[in-house]
Amino acid sequence: MASSSNMGNETLEEEDEEEVEPEGFDDFTLASSWERFISEIEAVCRLWLADGPKNLLEKGALCLGPQKNLYKVKSELKYGVKMYCLDYYFEISRDGKPSEWNGDLHDMQLSFGVKDFLVIAPLTASGVVLDAPESTKLLSATAIALSNCGSTWPAFVPVHDPSRKAFIGIQNMGTVLTRRFEADHIGSQVPVKLMHLEGLYELFISKFAFSSMDLSTSSLNVYFTMKLTYRTPPDDDDIGMQGIDAEMTESEENHESNIRSKIQWDDDCPWTEWYSAEDPVKGFELSSAWSNKMIKSSSDMAEIENTSSFEAETWLLCPFLFPNLDRGNTVGFASQLRLLVNALHISFEAQFMEDFISVEKHASDASDAVPPPTVLDRVLKDLFHQGAQMSDYSKSEHKNSRTIKGAPLESLFSQFCLHSLWFGTCNIRAVAMLWIEFVREVRWCWEELQPLPKMLKYGSIDLSTCLIHQKLQMLAVCIEKQRQSEDSEPIFQDSVEGEDDFGGNEEGSQLGGSPTHFGMSAGKSDAKRDSQSGLKGPDSPDQIRRGSAGVAGSMMLINSYQRMHAPYTQDPPLMTEDMHEERLRAVEALGNAINFSAQLERDILSSDMSAFKAANPDAVFEDFIRWHSPGDWESSETDKSAGSGLNQLDGLGNDEWPPKGRLSNRMSEKGNSWWQLWNDAPVLPASEQKSLLDPNREGEKILHYLETLRPDQLLEQMVCTAFRASADTLNQTSFGDLKQMTAKIGQLYLTITSSLKPLRGNYLPNKEETIADLRRLCVVFENVEKLLLLAASLHRKLSHAPRLSKAIFTDYFNFYLPKMGTSSVGGDNRKEFDMKQRVAGNEREAIMNMFPPPTANQSWRKVLSMGNLFNGHEPVVREIIFSRRDGASGNHYSTNNPINSSKEIETHRMYICGTSNDLRVTLSVTSSD
């Protein structure tokens, strides 16, 4: 062979030279095409050998498998008219000995018990060598090439058709030993003998009983390793599990055939109000493994076949995931948000929402379809007639929700946006139609003074929400105010109260008596009672006390021996964002005016002064300051600290009269604006003052805003709110303690916030770019949504083994993370998620529960033929490795063989994988010939 090798090398060199010197001499007579083919293989192998794994990696070796430790390089070769492909598979730095059952071994590695290996196959569609001479020739060519370069890589050649997965192979093990490989597969009608462990064992024995001198099998030490894989049973139509088992039933709810009749797995998940998701976890595969058992006779095997899986050394669990989990477009919030973004894109085309539903313009295009009126009615009913008034929104929100400028979840506009997502195909026409009807309903509420549903009746305007929500909030308040003024007008007209007017003894007794009787907490009912107590003898007009909300602590007026009353004051007027901006613009117009002081604030102060005067007919300016701005009253009683303002209710002491003290310097300056306002303020209780907020006018303005809102402005706010509401909805999902998920959700909020920032203005400077950003945001959202679904599903199914659900999720998270953001590409290099998790001893019980014993109905359908039942379930795959090791002693070559002299060598190894009608057998035999 050495000569052929040399020749090969020469040929190669000659070819190289040929390129330099075209006139060079070629002696083709010495090298046959076969020899040249060998030398080509050799050259490639030498190159790979020289490079070593590290350099090959740098040269772009292809990574295989999620574990990232198997790589492949390939080279194409020509022989005769056929092209061949030589693949070299290699590992880099594996820690310790690989475990057979972790699932991180390549199929070839597992079946033949090898590490790095070569595969040579014809470059045809099937990639399989068809006739025996060809394969033998190919294998020997490779073997020669490998031995020439002193490599010990095993080489394999596929034979027959690919479905048989049949291979032959050879490995040169040092100077004397050679290992031969053979694999084949039975696709149907497996002999009964080979269905059972006993028969398989005998098959293995027969392989060496022939060649071995020692025919007495009793002394043979055969090592046996087995893995059984079970799959959680799919649900059957006729399983009537209820109650405790319901959870389990749900978990296996995945067959399309019973979707109708069953409770959906996600029945109580927060998103089910909007859509029903495919369960990302279709089931689990449990592998139980035994390793390196010593088998002495075939009766041992029969025993093992009856052993329970509970006795297996290792349990591994692998989720069996919905195949489209990491690709494809599933329906969810993300898909609908994408449609809404499309609608936003189109919305710039028109001035008014009405333009989009005019029929002529958008003739019947399928993508423009609008749902039938019945659907519209149902949505409006749900929006306006379901659920009571809100008391608070914020309970279900994420801490970052507020940073997204949208309406809070469960508010009217937020619900409108969520409904829009699922209204028809969420196209601009459908949105326009729903919006117009929505505004019509809002107008009806305004005109009939019906409380706006899903809105807070009182409360301030949260400027971090979107403008439409602010407007609706203001409208809700306006409606409430209008309703009140209609209800209570006759009562408030003569709210006169004279109880405390003639102080004296009565005053003193009242002081200790019932301080809580009055007070700032008193609501409207107090005012009513005040009015009922009626006109109790006020002597003079300026003695009439009106609009009092009760005594203000124990403060006494300065100029008359009376207790100070806190007046009812008007609520400060609500302002929406655009009103604030209007004010800012006004300020800007004034420039750096020295004496800027907003008219609005003056009005409020003046209103407070009027109300105070009405409630305390004898009060002077100092009294007002003591109540309104205690810091500006310098009391001469040093121990009395400056009060806490309006809410001052210290009922103790200070009933000395008259109170001693003086106004602060800044307040006592005559001619300061407070003085002026005080002097000008009329005596009027709040109820009779001109309202700071004109509900009628503001309400109409809001309706006008809603009715003439530009489509792009509406859609911008809808997009913001829809993202916020979708995220908030998903955020309510319970998925246990999965830190990555929590972090991912937190990140999502931040990403949404920053991506939506451009939508805050009235003008989008770079529309196309923003839309593209939003589409990318949808992809991010989709990834988080999918992960969340998985997290929720795992959490439910493995609620009794939280550690496992966490570990599986972590595996998947790490597997999925690099693919995030690339889901639109959908290349073919995607791999299935197949990572397994070891099940701890205390978790076996929980896993066991996922395999309920089959019902009579199920068991008669199946022909149980393999044994190794687990709770009555047959394994879906049984993998076995038999091996026979031979000590170095007795082998007369051993002295010459330093590599093998110190340890046992595996002389025979058989890998069997299969079920009762599908069997693959692989044999490796090491021999010294």
Next chain:
Amino acid sequence: MIGDSGVGKSSLLLSFTSDTFEDLSPTIGVDFKVKLVTLGGKKLKLAIWDTAGQERFRTLTSSYYRGAQGVILVYDVTRRDTFTNLADVWAKEIDLYSTNQDCIKMLVGNKVDKESERVVTKKEGIDFAREYGCLFLECSAKTRVNVEQCFEELVLKILDTPSLVAEGSAGGKKNIFKQKPPQTDAASASGCC
């Protein structure tokens, strides 16, 4: 600019914008000043809101926290209650109303000219600032000690915070405060003060 009534917010602002000190009448609701400064080679226009300390105006002033890039919390070193109220009232207001996560807070102890009446020590101020993550300075609107520095430090810190600067030049609301002749270096800063 926030803090209890009478701690000297308006005086501080006046001292900064027009180099004068006078006993001002109490602010009604809110006041507003604009000042052009050149800092770090940049021409800046500061829009400063001076809010009233009275509780009655508090619901109104809440809107000025919105989008503010910096907040100055002012207390009076001669009145302890104005200092304790920062933690009890004002810091909470910021958390509640500020829409800007990275908004810079600055703690300012005013009226250090009245050293003899001082009741809040500098150390207490520093401790508070550390706890709430604020910048800290003591100053006097009357003697103008540290007044300039107070505003400058805040602006520099804002300029150092990328998220705030980006917001200022791109956000809708902030456009109002942009310099009219659009110069290349122009940036804007707005403080709810």
